Amino acid sequence: MSYTLDGWQEPTLGENLARAGVERRDFIKYCSSLAALFAASPALLGSGTRASADDLDGDEVAETLAAVTKPNVVWLQLQECTGCVESALRSGGTTVEEVLLNLLSVNYNEAVMAAAGAAANDALDKTNEQPHVLVVNGSIPVKDGGIYCSMGGKSAETVLRESAKNATAILAVGACAVWGSVQGSNPNPTGAVGVDQIIKDKPVINVSGCPPIAEVITATIAYILTHGTTPKTDAQGRPLFAYDQRIHDSCPRRPHFDAGQYVRSFDDEGARSGWCLYEMGCKGPSTFSACPIIQWNMHTSWPVGAGHPCIGCTEKHFFDLYTPFYRALPNVTGLGIEATAEQVGWGLLGLTVAGVAAHAGATAIRHHAAKKAEDKEPLEAFGDPQPGDEPAAEPEPPDEVTAVEPPAEADAGEGEEV
């Protein structure tokens, strides 16, 4: 699953940063935030040579990152909305524009590159000839000969195949690239599919979300540079460091779920008090994402924190499986007993004390430490999936939802020798 990146060129990132006037302490600060992010995931422990992610501190990340050289990057935008590039632009940390200008050489990206037309296509072709990292935003519409998305006169599928050929790592960034997202939803008029439906001879890292959190995008790239391997992923190809937790399990509002304290209408007394949004249709119980931990836009807030139920945008087919968005998920159990949240209510308040204690105020790191210390017990007690288990992400579709058609299998041979 993992492989080494080659073909990078001198000079090293460390030299570039020094020349660019990025102070080492700023760089280490940035790296510390990455280390904290990686450490939030116990799943990292099994990968690479490290005995424990806890060993990975900011200094070490800085040391590793500074030694790497710049990978060439092709960053495609296929059938999509540019929200993923916009998200990446919002990535926090320290002087990220300096870090990114020096960390990567993004030779092709339509949203930001200086060149256009023939000069842009030339940059793409030349980079494609060498080993490079391929980042893909957007889906591939395979219907009707690919006429629904073209660039440089070529179909999205052709452009993707040409860029994947010499890629040493492929990141599908965003719901469109992962599975087709909004345009891939029923009835999927353009036959939109994700990258791993087209590229089957290489592993594809699925950085899911609509869009993914900025820091998760940049950290996935930084992970590869730091470790020299692609991150360990779940069954859907998502990096465990950002997708091993159910939102429901790391949600600061979880104690209110356990206590049966639910928002019944937007802006009611419960909403103003930050109660659980389960009854408003929150998909947190079925959604794997680090939103509550990393939060959005430099830790400003996150969807549930701003009072709206999670719509489950890191899960495949959420526009079909999770709609209507405001209907409560069926049969979410709590407290390790055979009771739905609705049945739990106030009557079982007494039983929730342990649950509240286990969940309240847990930050990412503390949460991780607590789980280790208690040997998974709090989660087991709640009858919830364990980290590393096959994520039980997709619930039974609610009755009235139109059945989701699985994405069309792309013909793997088509367009390969363009």
Add this chain to the structure above:
Amino acid sequence: MAERVVIDPITRIEGHLRIELETEAEKITNAWSETTQFRGIETIVQGRDPRDVWAFVGRICGVCTSVHSIASITAVENAIGANPPDQALRIREIMVGAQEIQDHVIHFYHLHALDFVDVTGCLEADPAKTVAFAKSIGSKWKGNTEERFAAVKATVQGIVDSGQLSVFTNGYWGHPDYRLPPEADLMAVAHYLDALEFQRSMIRIVTVFGGKNPHPNFVVGGMACSIDQNKSESINQVQLDDVQAWIAEAVDFVTNCYVPDALAIAGVYKDYFDIGAAQPDFLAVGLSGSAFHGNPNDARLISANPIKPGIVHLDGDKVTVEDFDPTKITEWASTAWYKYAGGDVGIPPAEGETDPVYSGPKLPYTAKPNDGLPWLADSPEYTWSKAPRYDGYAVQVGPVARVLLAYARGHARMKEIVDSAARTLGIRIGQLNSTAGRTLARAAECLLSAEILSTESFPAFVAALKAGDISTFDASKWDPSTWPKQASGYSFVEVARGNLSHWITIEDGKVARYQCVVPTTWLAGGRDKEGNIGPYEASLSGNKQHPLVDPTRPLEPLRTIHSFDPCMSCAVHVLDPSGQVLEVVSS
């Protein structure tokens, strides 16, 4: 003999745009604007819960993120009769205002500036002289220090020395029409980086209320975020302090960095006030951020600064305004890959229909001279973008339309900003219809928007909060059983790129029909039945005088196309393929 030139992809825009040109003697004689992506989102929302639609159509665009969601909830509210509380409307206005400022800044620095700024010019610049240059153009930005400029120069030097130019690979560096002195290049690149940092902080305003960005969350009937000064889990003084600080940053950045930079670049490239004119007719329904439930002429509006909707006509420097009538909007598919049941006619959005039928050449098509591949404009139909018309003619929308409308309606502060810029640059009002004019208008509008956010929208929200108004949601129409069996509604919102309207019909609690009329469709659409060209096309080939000196380095047309701030994912939308006729909406 005309020479054919293809620019595909047009980069530094949102989405996929291809331009085909014919040139003679270094002038553009003919142009075709070709949108090459289609997704069909309006089809996908049919049959769904109208309260969910904001999340689908919000994904039309992640650059002008939020605005389609706001247009959607506003249209649904108009249809079902929901009445969002004043504070919810104020929050939306603050969010759109913040989004617009962030969007305009990103456009100017990250999508447009490299049309005028030679990044490699930095290497010749003296950081100390750059400080003096910045001062000379009236830039009071705090980042204008010798140390900062020296560090940025070193960054650029490092990138150049590494041989890996990253996003600057294959740029048109050294093109003879890059005209800025090296110090201006260095200052601009420094501000390019500063703007990245600024936009990141600016957008947090949206995140406070919408939980994330891009694609924040909205709710039909109000806002999901509660505001309560006495609750820790609500938006309270802690967040309000942050928002206040970010708004102050916005005023500082726009006033002291963006506007002086825009004026300086416009001054050096002053001939671009006579290049790139498109249709002299402009549509706007208010200042940026105005949102209307139904007809903008009589909809309830909380906006801090409304101006009356109108169509502006420029005749030289003479400005006249005609009242706006939403029933005069039609869309044509004459040159687009759609078929209308009734043939090649213009259809009002309220009765719109579309059936995508691709008639272009098989892929691949030509991307460079003499590759023997087909040319799209050889077919009568050449784009996924339809061609909207107002009262039968093509109009411009966007910042320049709003600036001209506000100017014509006598908006005092806008008049002051525009007159001052015109005096500085020595231009006339009629020259705003140009490449440089659209870019200048965007900066002028951004300044007014930052001021309004700071002195009107946010203070109005805080004052109401102080008076005890904390309600953000109208629950009375949340339950679909409270809706009529059949309901129609629409919305108009003035968003970063121009006039946006969404139109919905609901039947039995589900979406029966949905459509959007989008700024970039107004601008990027192709020819209509009579062969009248669209605004992009007119800006390039309208007077046959647009320069293109070196077809392999098409810097000049890129300047003009970028001046519109294209957003192609927004431009392409498909209506109900069944071709049902919608009940005519009136309100």
